[in-house]
Amino acid sequence: xxxxxxxxxxxxxxxxxxxxxxxxxxxxxxxxxxxxxxxxxxxxxxxxxxxxxxxxxxxxxxxxxxxxxxxxxxxxxxxxxxxxxxxxxxxxxxxxxxxxxxxxxxxxxxxxxxxxxxxxxxxxxxxxxxxxxxxxxxxxxxxxxxxxxxxxxxxxxxxxxxxxxxxxxxxxxxxxxxxxxxxxxxxxxxxxxxxxxxxxxxxxxxxxxxxxxxxxxxxxxxxxxxxxxxxxxxxxxxxxxxxxxxxxxxxxxxxxxxxxxxxxxxxxxxxxxxxxxxxxxxxxxxxxxxxxxxxxxxxxxxxxxxxxxxxxxxxxxxxxxxxxxxxxxxxxxxxxxxxxxxxxxxxxxxxxxxxxxxxxxxxxxxxxxxxxxxxxxxxxxxxxxxxxxxxxxxxxxxxxxxxxxxxxxxxxxxxxxxx
Numbered sequence: 001x002x003x004x005x006x007x008x009x010x011x012x013x014x015x016x017x018x019x020x021x022x023x024x025x026x027x028x029x030x031x032x033x034x035x036x037x038x039x040x041x042x043x044x045x046x047x048x049x050x051x052x053x054x055x056x057x058x059x060x061x062x063x064x065x066x067x068x069x070x071x072x073x074x075x076x077x078x079x080x081x082x083x084x085x086x087x088x089x090x091x092x093x094x095x096x097x098x099x100x101x102x103x104x105x106x107x108x109x110x111x112x113x114x115x116x117x118x119x120x121x122x123x124x125x126x127x128x129x130x131x132x133x134x135x136x137x138x139x140x141x142x143x144x145x146x147x148x149x150x151x152x153x154x155x156x157x158x159x160x161x162x163x164x165x166x167x168x169x170x171x172x173x174x175x176x177x178x179x180x181x182x183x184x185x186x187x188x189x190x191x192x193x194x195x196x197x198x199x200x201x202x203x204x205x206x207x208x209x210x211x212x213x214x215x216x217x218x219x220x221x222x223x224x225x226x227x228x229x230x231x232x233x234x235x236x237x238x239x240x241x242x243x244x245x246x247x248x249x250x251x252x253x254x255x256x257x258x259x260x261x262x263x264x265x266x267x268x269x270x271x272x273x274x275x276x277x278x279x280x281x282x283x284x285x286x287x288x289x290x291x292x293x294x295x296x297x298x299x300x301x302x303x304x305x306x307x308x309x310x311x312x313x314x315x316x317x318x319x320x321x322x323x324x325x326x327x328x329x330x331x332x333x334x335x336x337x338x339x340x341x342x343x344x345x346x347x348x349x350x351x352x353x354x355x356x357x358x359x360x361x362x363x364x365x366x367x368x369x370x371x372x373x374x375x376x377x378x379x380x381x382x383x384x385x386x387x388x389x390x391x392x393x394x395x396x397x398x399x400x401x402x403x404x405x406x407x408x409x410x411x412x413x414x415x416x417x418x419x
Contacts (some may be wrong), residue, residue: 002224003418004142007091010392013264015195017206025300028048028060029048029049029050030046030047030048030049030060030062031046031047031049031081031082031279032044032045032046032081032357033045033046033049033079033080033081033082034077034079034080035047035059035071035078035079036076036077036079037075037076037077038075038076038077038412040077043061044064045061045062045063045064046061046062047059047060047061047062047079047081048061048062048068049081049082049084051082051323052084052405053132054132054133054134054136055116055117055118055119055130055131055133056086056117057072057073057116058070058071058072058073059071059079060078062151064262070273072260073088073115073116073117074088074115078117079117080343082215083215084119084215085120085123085213085215086117086118086119086120087117087118087362088115088116088117088118089115089116089118089129089148090113090114090115090116090198091113091116091118091131091139091141091148091150092111092112092113092114092149092150093111093112093113093114093116093133093138093139093150094109094110094111094150094152094153094154094272095110095111095112096109096110096154097135097137097155098135098136098137099153100155100162103155103156103157103161103162104157104225105156105157105158106156107154107156107158107163107165109154109165111150111154111330113270115215116131116133118130118131118141118148118157119131119215120213120215121193121196121197121200121214121215122197122200122201122211122213122214122215123211123212123213123214124204124209124210124211124212124213125207125209125211126142126143126175126176126195126203126204126211127142127143127148128140128142128197128200129141129142129143129148130140130184131191138191138192138193139151140153140168140191140196142159142171142172142175143245144357146390148173149169151167151168151172151196152165152167152168152171152400153165153166153167153168153191163176167193168191169186169187172186172189172199172412176199176203178207178248179202179203179206179207181202181206182199182202182203182206183386185199186199193217194217195215197214197215201214202275203336217398221264221265222262222263222264222265223262223263223405223418223419224260224261224262224418224419225260225262225263225416225417225418225419226259226260226261226416226419227257227258227259227260227278227280227414227415227416227417228256228257228258228259228414228415228418229256229257229412229413229414229415230254230255230256230257230412230413231254231255231256231257231282231283231284231410231411231412232252232253232254232409232410232411232412232413233252233253233254233255233284233286233408233409234250234252234253234408234409234410235253235284235286235307235397235407235408236250236406236407236409237249237397237404237405237406237407238404238405238407239400239403239404239405240402240403241403243401243403243404244290244292244301244347244349245303245305245364245365245399245404246404247290247292248270248287248288248289248290248303248305249288249290250287250288250305250307251284251286251287251288253284253285253286255282255283255284255285256282256283257280257281257282257412257414258280258281258312259278259279259280259281259315260278260279261276261277261278261323261416262276262277263275263276263277263319264277265368272320272321272322273318273319273320273321274318274319274321275316275317275318276315276316276317276318276319276332276334277314277315277316277317278313278314278315278317279312279313279314280311280312280313280314280315280336280338281309281310281311281312281313282310282311282313282338282410282412283308283309283311284307284308284309284408284410285306285307285308285344286306286307286308286324287304287306287307288304288305289302289303289304289305289307290303291303297353298353298354299352299353300351300352301349301350301351301353302349302350302352303347303348303349304347304348304349304350305346305347305348305364306344306346306347306364307344307345307346307364307365307398308343308344309340309342309344309398310340310341310342310343311338311339311340311341311372312338312339312341313336313337313338313339313372313374314333314336314337314338315335315336315337316334317332317333317334317376317377317378318332318333318334319331319332319376320346320399321382326383327381327382327383328381328382328383329379329380329381329382330378330379330380330381330382330389331378331379331380332376332377332378333375333376333377333378334353334375334376335373335374335375335376336374336375336376336393336395337371337372337373337374338371338372338373338374338395339371339372340368340370340371340372340398342372343368343398345364345365345368345398346363346364347361347362347363347364348360348361349361349362365398365400365401365404365406366401367399367400367401368398368399368400369396369397369398369399369400369406370383372395372397372398372408373395373396374393374394374395374396374408374410375393375394375395376391376392376393377391377393378390378391378392379391380414380416382416385417385418386415386416386417387414387416387417387418388414388415388416388419389412389413389414389416389417390411390413390414390415391411391412391414392409392411392412393408393409393410393411393412394406394407394409395407395409395410396408
């Protein structure tokens with residue numbers, strides 16, 4: 001009954017979280033920033049910062065009077081928030097697919113003019129801008145004589161050969177011609193943020209000048225921590241032939257769980273999406289007994305079994321974090337890989353036939369598995385450095401016997417502390 005209650009409680013919490021999940025996407029994240037209106041005036045306020053992966057088409061701006069207004073690339077000249085500067089511009093976009101499995105034999109450029117918000121990567125005597133469009137394709141731009149121009153790059157096929165049109169390297173060679181030292185760098189520069197930004201950085205070093213603005217690279221943020229708590233373990237067995245373990249009712253085991261954790265937030269996930277890893281120790285020990293009557297020879301056989309395993313586990317979970325007033329809620333899914341470092345695997349078989357009694361001692365599991373794999377599901381709350389989590393684990397247990405399947409279900413109540 002207690003097991004069913006716990007399972008229902010866990011399912012209820014999960015259902016409650018899913019039911020209110022729309023609120024996760026409606027959260028606002030207003031940070032200090034400014035917009036530049038169409039007349040060129042700077043207006044300070046706050047911008048709902050979404051840590052955009054694809055360049056935004058509109059933003060929410062909160063002025064000093066706390067009124068929230070929405071602006072698109074036709075209404076303002078640009079905006080800045082959280083070390084990111086965007087400029088409204090009409091530019092050319094190369095619309096051919098960038099996906100390898102969708103490439104065609106057409107080498108001609110498919111150019112389309114469009115008004116967008118360009119992200120500034122470098123601003124100064126030489127400028128570099130970036131656009132990721134709705135399809136996820138990257139575009140880079142430079143500015144010469146007041147005109148923002150596309151750095152041309154296209155992939156296409158010639159038969160089965162993949163061809164790269166790297167016109168952008170010739171454009172950069174001309175654009176950065178005042179520094180002869182960059183020639184080799186331009187020949188090898190890749191069409192991505194890191195490579196192009198580093199090239200511009202070397203240009204400014206070469207010319208002994210500094211840019212007015214330079215976007216700092218996105219950094220992976222993370223936290224180390226300690227975790228500990230209680231583990232409630234339940235073992236169940238099923239058999240395709242006959243095995244006393246499948247008929248033994250093992251009681252719930254209460255043990256401890258301890259470990260170290262490392263949580264790393266995805267660079268452009270607003271600290272909502274994270275990968276949570278743990279080096280984890282858990283233990284359980286259970287004993288059970290079952291008596292089976294043989295009606296053929298009128299004998300009774302009592303099986304007394306004891307199982308105990310200690311595991312070192314590597315837990316890997318994908319988490320979604322969201323704010324709720326002063327606390328942060330999180331839920332996660334993942335998997336665990338555990339190696340048994342200690343084992344108790346014992347069975348005493350007592351056979352009674354009329355007035356004789358015979359006792360045999362043997363292994364409870366003839367072929368034990370030392371490597372356990374599990375699925376993980378967790379829900380928790382964090383306040384400052386402290387966290388509480390309820391976690392469900394479903395593992396394949398310790399039996400490696402083909403005719404005897406084991407299931408290890410665990411419920412953890414974990415306390416965490418960030419270092």
